[in-house]
Amino acid sequence: xxxMLNSSxxxxxxxxxxxxxxxxxxxxxxxxxxxxGKSTLIGRLLHDTGNVAADQLASIxxxxxxxxxxxxxxxxxxxxxxAEREQGITIDVAYRYFATARRKFIIGDAPGHEQYTRNMVTxxxxxxxxxxxVDARKGVVTQTRRHAYLxxxxxxxELVLAVNKMDLVxxxxxxxxxxxxxxxxxxxxxxxxHVQAIPLSALNGTNVATRAEAxxxxxxxxxxxxxxxxxxxxxxxxxxLRLPVQRVVRVMLGNxxxxxxxxxxxxxxxxxxSGRLRLGDEVAVMPNGQxxxxxxxxxxxxxxxxxxxxxxxxxxxxxxIDISRGDMLCDPQQLPRIAKSLTADICWLSEQPLDMRRKYxxxxxxxxxxALFEELSYRVDVNSLAQxxxxxxxxxxxxxxxxxxxxxxxxxxxxxxxxxxGSFIVxxxxxxHTVAAGVIVE
Amino acid sequence: MNVSTCERLDPAAADHLDLxxxxxxxxxxxxxxECRHPVLLFSGGKDSAVLLHLAYKAFYPERIGxxxxxxxxxxxxxxxxxYRDRMAERYGCRLHVRSVEDSIRKGSVRLRHALxxxxxxxxxxxxxxxxxxxxxxxxxxxxxxxxxxxxxERIVSVRDEFGQWEPKNQRPELWSLxxxxxxxxxxxxxxxxxxxxxxxxxxxxxxxxxxxxxxxxAHPRQVVRRGDILVPVTHLTPANxxxxxxxxxxxxxxxxxxSCTAPVASTASNVADIIAxxxxxxxxxxxxxxxxxxxxxxxxxQRKKEGxx
Numbered sequence: 001x002x003x004m005l006n007s008s009x010x011x012x013x014x015x016x017x018x019x020x021x022x023x024x025x026x027x028x029x030x031x032x033x034x035x036x037g038k039s040t041l042i043g044r045l046l047h048d049t050g051n052v053a054a055d056q057l058a059s060i061x062x063x064x065x066x067x068x069x070x071x072x073x074x075x076x077x078x079x080x081x082x083a084e085r086e087q088g089i090t091i092d093v094a095y096r097y098f099a100t101a102r103r104k105f106i107i108g109d110a111p112g113h114e115q116y117t118r119n120m121v122t123x124x125x126x127x128x129x130x131x132x133x134v135d136a137r138k139g140v141v142t143q144t145r146r147h148a149y150l151x152x153x154x155x156x157x158e159l160v161l162a163v164n165k166m167d168l169v170x171x172x173x174x175x176x177x178x179x180x181x182x183x184x185x186x187x188x189x190x191x192x193x194h195v196q197a198i199p200l201s202a203l204n205g206t207n208v209a210t211r212a213e214a215x216x217x218x219x220x221x222x223x224x225x226x227x228x229x230x231x232x233x234x235x236x237x238x239x240x241l242r243l244p245v246q247r248v249v250r251v252m253l254g255n256x257x258x259x260x261x262x263x264x265x266x267x268x269x270x271x272x273x274s275g276r277l278r279l280g281d282e283v284a285v286m287p288n289g290q291x292x293x294x295x296x297x298x299x300x301x302x303x304x305x306x307x308x309x310x311x312x313x314x315x316x317x318x319x320x321i322d323i324s325r326g327d328m329l330c331d332p333q334q335l336p337r338i339a340k341s342l343t344a345d346i347c348w349l350s351e352q353p354l355d356m357r358r359k360y361x362x363x364x365x366x367x368x369x370x371a372l373f374e375e376l377s378y379r380v381d382v383n384s385l386a387q388x389x390x391x392x393x394x395x396x397x398x399x400x401x402x403x404x405x406x407x408x409x410x411x412x413x414x415x416x417x418x419x420x421x422g423s424f425i426v427x428x429x430x431x432x433h434t435v436a437a438g439v440i441v442e
Numbered sequence: 443m444n445v446s447t448c449e450r451l452d453p454a455a456a457d458h459l460d461l462x463x464x465x466x467x468x469x470x471x472x473x474x475x476e477c478r479h480p481v482l483l484f485s486g487g488k489d490s491a492v493l494l495h496l497a498y499k500a501f502y503p504e505r506i507g508x509x510x511x512x513x514x515x516x517x518x519x520x521x522x523x524x525y526r527d528r529m530a531e532r533y534g535c536r537l538h539v540r541s542v543e544d545s546i547r548k549g550s551v552r553l554r555h556a557l558x559x560x561x562x563x564x565x566x567x568x569x570x571x572x573x574x575x576x577x578x579x580x581x582x583x584x585x586x587x588x589x590x591x592x593x594x595e596r597i598v599s600v601r602d603e604f605g606q607w608e609p610k611n612q613r614p615e616l617w618s619l620x621x622x623x624x625x626x627x628x629x630x631x632x633x634x635x636x637x638x639x640x641x642x643x644x645x646x647x648x649x650x651x652x653x654x655x656x657x658x659x660a661h662p663r664q665v666v667r668r669g670d671i672l673v674p675v676t677h678l679t680p681a682n683x684x685x686x687x688x689x690x691x692x693x694x695x696x697x698x699x700x701s702c703t704a705p706v707a708s709t710a711s712n713v714a715d716i717i718a719x720x721x722x723x724x725x726x727x728x729x730x731x732x733x734x735x736x737x738x739x740x741x742x743x744q745r746k747k748e749g750x751x
Binding site: 425 | 462618619
């Protein structure tokens with residue numbers, strides 16, 4: 001009927017990536033304001049795909065009735081902790097699982113409360129896609145923009161704008177379109193994304209797991225259809241090879257997994273962060289830059305001709321090179337930067353603020369190094385996206401642009417081009433807590 | 443589109459098992475590389491069987507780089523104990539067994555009555571073993587889909603010297619950057635198969651041809667019906683006077699302490715049948731089979747806070 005309403009404005013085209021068959025695993029997060037219906041949406045998705053067991057359903061139905069509710073309170077399904085049930089809020093990221101015939105899904109269920117920005121960042125770090133929920137009666141609110149920004153910061157390019165409670169605005173297409181336009185205008189300022197907008201009612205299950213035929217002006221996919229076909233991050237295999245070495249394995253006579261061995265073996269274990277690795281490929285061993293060819297590639301006793309991103313493998317090279325944990329096998333044509341200083345966006349996670357005088361520990365890929373915060377250039381107001389000049393510290397939930405000095409180099413890429421080699425965590429060497437997350441700008 | 447309860451992920455058409463496996467190998471290797479003295483908790487159940495197999499793959503071509511630890515409640519099926527010993531030998535692992543019975547003798551565990559479930563008391567014996575050997579990381583086969591409180595626990599979870607889990611004070615876990623640092627006296631619980639579901643576990647058992655205790659497969663067993671639960675008739679859980687003892691074809695979905703693990707009626711006698719049954723099952727693993735988790739909605743969370751695994 002109205003073509004404009006059927007597809008959202010794409011600022012990022014799926015292009016070649018969408019032609020790849022979606023992998024069997026998609027990780028996504030759901031974000032929204034407190035009463036936008038996030039728990040209801042997750043409950044619906046789990047229930048309508050047959051992933052809520054009868055005993056779970058009976059238990060939450062009984063509790064809902066005990067509380068005098070007319071309908072099932074789906075948040076009971078996801079809010080598992082005593083304090084959460086007492087206070088009726090979600091205090092931490094929970095992970096939920098469901099599967100359809102086509103895919104397995106891992107939901108990072110991040111709390112909607114403002115003080116838990118850090119939890120949103122935590123959940124988003126592992127996600128391929130973000131569902132941003134808005135209440136059709138309220139439209140795009142500060143929290144929507146905040147979450148879109150955080151998803152953007154964490155490199156999630158697949159966004160779903162779930163316009164919920166459409167039944168409460170009588171499924172008016174104009175209401176929906178105004179929200180979609182509003183959102184696209186905002187997201188367009190952030191950068192390249194693919195946005196799929198879907199009008200739905202989580203409570204009634206309309207356009208969640210089944211498409212609503214009764215809404216003639218919308219012919220796009222229902223939420224589940226979109227989740228089944230949306231590309232996962234790893235579907236894009238065009239990034240250069242990065243294989244951080246986790247462990248060096250040496251098999252001498254007698255200590256092999258299969259008992260007595262006739263030959264000695266020296267190899268490197270790790271997970272491919274990106275790219276592909278084939279037998280015979282030349283790799284550069286970073287940071288020393290020496291070259292070697294892949295002589296053997298395997299997962300346990302199974303030899304492979306090639307392996308792609310996110311596979312944990314064992315690699316043997318054709319030459320003796322001094323390699324240890326923390327080194328990286330890389331594409332010789334596209335090397336990472338040997339970085340002794342980093343400019344990064346930091347999300348401070350700890351209640352104890354950043355102390356510029358102290359030394360912190362950075363864990364980047366499989367390497368941990370000491371670091372000092374040299375300078376904070378600005379703090380981002382996640383509500384207005386305004387940059388506030390030169391803060392002298394970072395408080396919990398702050399996002400700051402920082403320059404760090406490292407005592408030993410890490411093998412870094414910009415986060416925009418590689419999520420594994422572009423990210424790090426900051427550990428307080430005294431409390432041993434993870435106090436910050438960093439995405440490398442350069 | 444139509445989504446029905448039995449329409450589940452087809453393992454042949456998807457690579458999700460590869461991705462879950464790769465993640466588990468990565469976690470096992472990270473902890474092995476960064477911790478001083480890790481151990482793998484091995485009970486002989488299906489999840490720890492999968493974990494042990496994953497450890498074999500993670501270290502290969504080296505042997506598994508840590509010992510196995512079993513906390514024996516003294517209430518295990520003999521078949522599971524035999525299986526445990528056989529697996530330790532097959533994978534070339536040292537096996538440490540510490541028993542709740544010893545803790546009772548020492549006085550660190552006191553039972554309310556002789557036949558009380560010893561499941562919760564395992565935590566005491568586990569903590570004693572961790573202190574005795576100086577383990578700084580324990581790999582465990584827990585999955586987040588088992589229970590709501592588990593869904594909230596990190597893959598790498600810090601426990602203090604009392605073994606306590608503090609749900610409100612967990613380290614945030616970002617990307618695949620696991621913070622494995624612990625203070626002296628604290629230790630880590632590491633759950634490499636956190637992101638697996640019961641169905642994933644069975645599909646992986648099938649794909650990798652992992653041996654399991656026969657209890658997992660349908661067999662005739664004497665049981666007494668208590669509500670919707672089949673209570674096995676054993677020396678620890680005898681029939682009460684007036685009980686009707688029936689012989690039922692059943693299998694165990696979880697294998698733990700005899701006194702608190704119940705089988706489900708089933709004729710699934712091989713892994714393929716169990717996968718088909720699991721895909722269509724309407725009850726959670728624990729809801730159907732664990733007597734101890736039914737005590738209250740927060741039973742698991744409470745026990746975890748007290749150092750339970």
